[in-house]
Amino acid sequence: MIFRPIVPQELNAVLAQIRPDPSTSLSAEMVRARLASGEYRPDWIWVAEPDPGRAPLAVAIWWGAPTDVHPSNLDALFARSDPAWPSIDPRRRTPWVPSPTVDPRSAVAAALLTAAHQVFAADGxxxxxxxxxxxxxxxxxxxxxxxxxxxxxxxxxAAGLRLAAERLRFERETDRPVPSLSSRLFFTSEPDDEVFVDLFRRVLPSSLDAMCAREALLIGSEAHARNEVAFYRWEMYGKRSWWRIARTSTGQVAGFAIPSHNSFVPVVGYLGVLPEFRGRGFAAEIIAEITRILAAESHAEVVRAETSLSNHPVVAALELVGYRNRNRRLVLSAV
Structure with a gap:
């Protein structure tokens, strides 16, 4: 069995393995578009082939921002449901050999991911x-x-991604009026990135966003805060001028809003409420402001948002502003 990244000339053979599937909406057209934008790259698309020149048994596709050196996440995994296994020396079992109780797709895909992970690790x-x-x-x-x-x-x-987290994904049409929930907050621009670094750090205590809490535990709150600011500043497509500080009528900072845009649609990038102001419904007011900015600044038909399944206050706030849960994102991770 051979596990390797593809070369550009093999793209058509790889695309032939990408078929409609209940767990992914990825299509051949989307693969081509993301290759053109730099979000996919040939060395981030790996195949498992039984012998040189034979059709792949499995394909794994990783995604990253166009400026990324390494891929950020595995975006798709495909395997043939009737793989033609090559002859096997029973005295030398290798990681990809299926056991009678394991779906052969799982076995070959696990071996493919393991091989790619080893190469990624060697590259840092x-x-x-x-x-x-x-x-x-x-x-x-x-x-x-x-x-x-x-x-x-x-x-x-089997390839080491043993932790699971589930996130809810929401949408709201931009042509619907945004409700005016109250006049308790007003919003101001802030050009200093260091102010937002400080705010990201301050909203971390007792955060219900599982992914943010996990990263902060791994690298520390300071590094997490700086990573978040850098991500929205340089890797997302939203304008820096959209960022807002949320203040009470007396001028106290209650939270902040980062409307943003990914490569497809405007998104509720990040909202934060400082711990001392939680429990007052301010999250919904911040989401409403983000939605107003994105509706005014974007020509898209919808705004999207996402939060952890366990983040009940933000789920309720999104629903109050008129967002509806359209799908879920299951995240499997090593740590």
């Missing part, structure tokens, strides 16, 4: 990138979707 990428699966909101209620997730999750866990 530790831990391995997370795996993101984009799913319907009720995906567990649909056997075909659950089965599609199951073999992929088994492969990811």
């Amino acid at each position: 990428l530790i831990p391995a990138p997370d795996y993101h699966l984009f799913l319907p909101p009720d995906w567990r209620d649909h056997p075909e979707v659950a089965a599609s997730v199951a073999w992929r999750r088994y492969a990811a866990e």
Whole structure:
């Protein structure tokens, strides 16, 4: 079995393996578009092939921002449901050999991910990138979707991505009026990035956003805060002029808003409420302000938002402002 990244000339053979699947909406057209934008790269697309020149048994595709040196996350994983396994020396079992109780797709995909992770680690990428699966909101209620997730999750866990977190993804149409919830907050611009670094650091205590809390535990609150500011400043496509400080009528800083834009649509990038101001409904007011800015500044039809399944206050705030849960993102990670 051979595990390797592709060369550009092999793209058509790889695209032939990308078929409609209940656990991913990725299409051949999307792969081509993301290759053109730099979000996918040939050395971030790996295949498992039984012998040189034969059709791949599995394909793994990692995503990163156009400026990234390393991929940020695994975006898609495909494997043939009827892989033609080559002859195996029974005295020398290798990681990709399936056991009778394991879906052969899981076995070959796990071996493919493990091989890629080893190469990424040798190049300085530790831990391995997370795996993101984009799913319907009720995906567990649909056997075909659950089965599609199951073999992929088994492969990811076998390759070291053993931790799971689930996030809710919301949408709101930009042509709908944004509700005026109250006049308790007013919003001001702030050109100094260091102010936002300080605010990111201050909102971390007792944060219900699982991904932010996890990163802060791994690298510390200061590094996390600076990473967040750098991400929204340089890697996302939103304008820096959209960022706002939320203040009470007496001028106290209660939180902040970072409307943003990914490569496709405007997004509620980040909202933070300082611990001493939580429990007053300010999150909904900040989301409403973000939504107003994005509706005015963007020509898109929808604004999207995302938060952890466990972040009940933000879920309630999004729903109050008129966002509706459209799907979920399952994140499988090494740490």
